Amino acid sequence: VDGDGGPLGVVLAATNMNDQKLLRETIETIVIERPEPTPEEPQHLCLDAAYDNDTGREAAAEGKYTPHIVPLNKEKRSRKPSKGHKARRWVVERTLAWLCKCRGILVRYDKKDENFLGLIQLACALCWYRRLYRLGRCDAKQGREHSS
Template identity: 45%
Template sequence: LDKAYDSTAVRELIESVYGYTSHIRSRGEEKRELERASGERPRRWVVERTHGWLNRFRAILIRWDKNVQNHIAGLHLAFAYFIYSRLGVFG
């Protein structure tokens, strides 16, 4: 979770009701981390990065497909594009 959920009530709810260990960055933690390692950019969470990548594909972002299988196929194509572009297949 992100900094908006940084409170004791939310931490207790996550741990007691759902049984999960909370991994919530405290306020200012990212700034302190940057001060220690100057010159580095803040780390983005994997989910945020992936959503940013998927926002480039309008068909996935808006979901024009009525059939679920077609939408999932579009997701597979988008992820295949990311993988092949990381490997340098496209140039």
């Protein structure tokens, strides 16, 4: 997900698979074009402590991201509360909650991976449509993006 909670890529995997093993594949599924990172403007990737290992750091580096891995307890102690900086650890959980509002993916009834992946991708598209509509960048009657 991006910084505002927009879904960028989806990977299907078993529930007992460790997240760090899916990081590389998840980065590869991102369909949004992004600017090439530069030393002045690097691309940041916020990760939790589960990715604090060689596999997680290598996957982030291969995707040309600068990883930010800070355990939650250290983050709370090191950062003083400020009005200009909001913690973003809840963004992924909120996006998953939005996706779970679609009952077809809350409980997996489909036996075929392709069907379930299609439902998840449709739910992600609906999330993006709602965001664009709320921001006034999409015409509700025609479903087209406004050029701004």
